[in-house]
Amino acid sequence: MTALLWAAVFFLLVNSLACLWRVLAGPVMADRILGANVVATNTMLVLVLLARLLDQGFWLDVAIVYGLLSFTLTLVASRLLETGRLRIEEPEP
């Protein structure tokens, strides 16, 4: 069971690295926010897995706060994008 949980941790790290390509290469700013959102979800799962693997119960609280912060970050970035504070790289069609 412990081996499966460590495998899940490494799978999530590889998954996050793959999502970082979308963050780096996304043609639109919203693509980058979306990729960062997926990376944040993976990081939260890694925190919960490590809380079980390393037997640190309070890391679950860290994971809850991290999830709330990533949600707030996405909402704030979307709001900035909608009101025009963040630049759009795609030219107008």
Next chain:
Amino acid sequence: MMIQALAVVLMVAGLGFLMFGTLGLLRLPDLYCRAHAATKCDALGAGLTLLSLAILAGPGGDALRILALIALVLLASPTAGHALTRAAWHAGVRPWTRERGDD
């Protein structure tokens, strides 16, 4: 033993959903297609993985906190995806069509 088998099945299913979400995020042609793949697969994959971890934790405070985290993920992921795509639409990102031909 039965409980552990159930937890393993749930975790493998959740990680598979996360993998397909990342695959869609990398391969689909448009922001809206990518958001469609990423938000749904993310919510379902994270929810299943967290449910497996809650089963492994057994009854107690840890399982309760993980269940609160599942509720947070299921509430936050669709809301964030909707806000993001709505903002992109109002910022002028148009959906991909086959006629435009620019991948």
